[in-house]
Amino acid sequence: MPESLSQPDAAPSRHGEPLLQVNDLQVSFKTDDSRVRAVRGVSFDIYPGETVGLVGESGSGKSVTNLALMGLVPSPPGRVDGGSVMYDGKDLLKLSPLQMQSIRGRRIAMIFQDPMTALNPLMTVGQQLTEMTRLHLGLSRRQANEKAAEMLELVGISGASRRLRDYPHQFSGGMRQRVMIAMALSCEPDLLIADEPTTALDVTIQAQILDLLRELQERRGTSIILITHDLGVVAETCHRVLVMYAGKVVEKSDAGPLFASPQHPYTQGLLQSLPRFDQVQTTLRAIPGQPPDLGNLPEGCSFRSRCPLAIDRCAREEPPLASVGDRREAACWVAEENANG
């Protein structure tokens, strides 16, 4: 990994209960002629106060996984086929729509990729910030306005009380993402799901937003799931990383070891395709081939056809996530063999 990148502080101790436990989550989408299995048995835990990176290319199921946690999988065509999401002793997948409403925004909040479209263009920023706290925290209009101004100050928007009357189009992209963050954190949720929060922003703004997220997390102890395809972002902010491929988690690891010695060939490929500033490169490296068609998955390991290490067994059996070291798991026969001698 590029050594120059700053590292997040050491992972918070993972003693105690996980905040959220996702178990064997399955989500599929109906298309004209088949059912596409977008998420195929994803399991992970989120502990209080940690940032977990969810990495993978488009279509790997990372966004759908998180929409399922929020109960927001568009249905139809989408459907949660199985698994459980345990939070606070309850399975979120089994809650009624009404119960889910009191979780969404209040306990688990979400910010989205494109701040240009994620805010309602016809409502003032103030209206959008206050409707949540009034609903979930039962604040009066005045209290909600004060809270909204306070939140805007917190995310670094100056003249906050004046800006509450402005519409989203009067803010720049970075500022809108700050508004989104202010909105998401205004009910002090336990978990913040950030779905590619910096992808649509330019690099300097990107760094500011990540710093902001990190700072707010330190102050409030919010857990963060950071969905991204940018490994640089992961290196900068995440304590742990889940790498997803074709609807499955293929590698789970603390961030440091993952970058130092990726175990799954897909993760290795991803890291190799990063441009390096410490070497002269003429061409960008890429993983050969295409991700598989989720509606028509091949037997065995779904990464096999693109994998430089593939062995016979990969064509027959799909590798499960297995331990490949201290607190590290990978879904690869070769990695498992290497790890266990």
Added chain:
Amino acid sequence: MRDLLSYLFKRFIWMILTLLAVYTVSFVLMRAVPGNPFSGERNVPPAIERQLKARYNLDAPPIQQYFDYLGGIVTDFDLGWCMGLEDYSVNQVLAEGFPVSATLAIFALVFAIILGVTAGVISAVYRRSPADVALMAAAVLGIAIPNFVLASLAILLFVFTIQIFPAGGWGTLQQIALPAFCLGLPVAAYIARLSRAGMLETLSKDHVRTAFAKGLPKRTVILRHVLPGAMLPVVSYLGPAVARVLTGSLVLEKIFALPGLGSHFINAATQRDYTLAMGMVLTYTVLLFVMNTLVDISYAIIDPRVKLQ
């Protein structure tokens, strides 16, 4: 506020220019049509025809007529004497008929908006449900059936079979109901389809997903975050809808025997009543201009990104 005033001023200038153009085109077109207000089955003796023409300034050269009549309109809002109706000035005809037509149009529009938007919202929210299919099928029918057919059916059903409405006349709410229904229904059908499309488009927007992610109840999301945006195409359509209701009422006023402007408009055209026809055309031009301006202003009120130019 300043924007609004300068916008209104600009629109006003445009309206004057448009009126001038409409006046000119109408003037030329009407005189280009064969015949004149006094040509009929029976030939009028030449002496009387000369006197008639002199009374209505029709003996002057056309250019002279053009400016004389325009002068009267500009200085006194005087549209002259009707050529077809004895002893009526055009202003009188307008003053009597306009309130009737306007009332009918307002009732029809309000009915169309309420019915159309409700149907569209239900269709979109319960997309692909039986309700959606039924409503949209009804909307297609509503758009396809001409309002005179609708009016005949409505009279058969509500006047003769179930006797709850009078067949015609003007003055009571009961008498307004049936023509307003027939006039508004096709517009309602169109608005229903526009609202449904607008709702579906807005429902798929990112900010609606944000609203759901905030934990807002579905009803709040629909009413507060989806409906206003979805109404923009409907608001744009209200300008043309007014035109549609006005022209539609020409036919319906005849069917329901309403003392509105409709029959005058038709008669003015068939009888070459130059002055009355001109009065109608100019009145409707002003009306459409005012409506379109109102539409633009409401658009800017709903969507803060829109600047009035």
